[in-house]
Amino acid sequence: MGCQTIELQTLNDNEALDLFKAHANINNSSRGLKGMPEKIVKHYGGVLVAIVAVARVLKNQSTPIWKDTLKTLEDGGVDRKLEEAYKCLKLSYDNLKNEKAKELLLISSLFPEDFEILINVLTKIGTGLGSCGENDEHHAKRSVVHAAIMQLIDCSLLLRGEEECINMHDLVHEVALWIGDKYIQSVIDSKVAINKNLRYFFWKGDDFLNELDGKELEVLLIFLDGSKDLEASDTFFIEMKRLKVLILAISEATFKHLVGIAELLFSDDWSEEMMWKNLIPDVIPIDNGGMMNDLIVLHLRHVPNIECLIETENHNYDVSAFSNLVGLHLFYIDVEDLYRGSLPSGFF
Structure with missing residues (x-):
């Protein structure tokens, strides 16, 4: 793991012990611990986040667990500067x-x-x-x-x-x-080498990945910043037999492009910042050649601000839209009308 400067909120010894006891629910009746809280707190270096995390994990635990925790702290080791905080948080995870x-x-x-x-x-x-x-x-x-x-x-x-x-x-x-470290990776710089045999992977960049060893991959999160059309190899996902979760976050321009050419569109939980009141023309502009006529199934769920699917009130010419649509599913959406204005040809 690369070196990084991290500012930590720290406490003096008395403050650290008082905070630890409060979060671990230690009182005068906790006699079986025999000074272990004081010994454990010494390993914290006064790091507030580590104190709270470990104390809450040890809360109401048996004496053997406290002994194992102290032994692990005394035996472990990581980077010198943050060694104690690392060990404490690793203990919180392990426990x-x-x-x-x-x-x-x-x-x-x-x-x-x-x-x-x-x-x-x-x-x-x-x-x-x-x-x-x-x-x-x-x-x-x-x-x-x-x-x-x-x-x-x-x-x-x-x-x-x-x-x-x-x-x-x-x-x-x-x-x-x-x-x-051995099975998760987060990449926000395209120049960084991507590890192999990953289980969880995050990618953030302007373009889609060219290739990825996905044989062990279970979670893939892709955040694209660019406004280019989305281009992915036909074989990109072919080895991802274990993939269970795929999240693809794309730019508004790319989203509009994909919506316009989709045959099956399943879209959930649009951001409140998306102020689109309709699919046509706010997302897909009105075109004399027709809009979204390749779409077969439309599924929208939790889409705020949408009032109707098509708005043609300010257009004086006939339009064609959704001519091949056979499935329409709207969930938790305050749609007042399917269309406003003249009925597009092919819609029903």
Whole structure:
């Protein structure tokens, strides 16, 4: 893991011990611990985020777990400057009994530092991985994933961000990437070499990837910044037999292009910032040659601001749209009318 300067909020010894005891729920009746809290706190270096994370994981745990924690702290070792904080946060990760929570913490580290991750998006990723039990109902899986996210927040390994978002402390982000170093990678510089045998991968750039060793890949997150047409090799996904979750975030121009040529369009959870009130002409401009006539199935869910599919009130000529549409599914959308203005030819 590359070197990086990380500013940490630190406490003096007394403040650190008081904070640790508060979050670990230690009181005068906790006599069986025999000075272990004081010994463990010495390893923190006063790093607030590490103190809170480890204390909450050890809360209400048995004495043998406390002894194992102290022994691990005394035996381990990482980078000198951040050694104690790394060890403490690694312990917090190791002591999580919830395997789904461990998985979600590593996946969260794929996103760039200070990135606001929508809880709904992280929930979808965790649900898509399906390790809650393959036969569970979808809503049951979502409940398990949501509970795991809440546990990470309670342990301060994830932090509540703006609105319905979470983020990670820079140090936690670094440690999570270090823990998953052999099978997770986040690339925001196209010059960086991509590792092989990855399970979780994040790519952010102007263009689609040329190639990727995807034989072990389970989660693929692609964020494209460019305004170019999306071009991907026909064989790009052919080896990704284990892929369970694919998120493709694209520019507005690329999105509009794909919508215009799609045959099957399934689109969920548009951003509130997308102020489009219709598909035509706000997304697809009106064209005398016809619009979205290749589309066979249209599925929209949780799309804010949309009032109708087609708006032709300010156009005086006949238009053709949705002439091959056979399936229309609208969920949680406040559509007032399917069309406004003259009825496009081929629509019904």
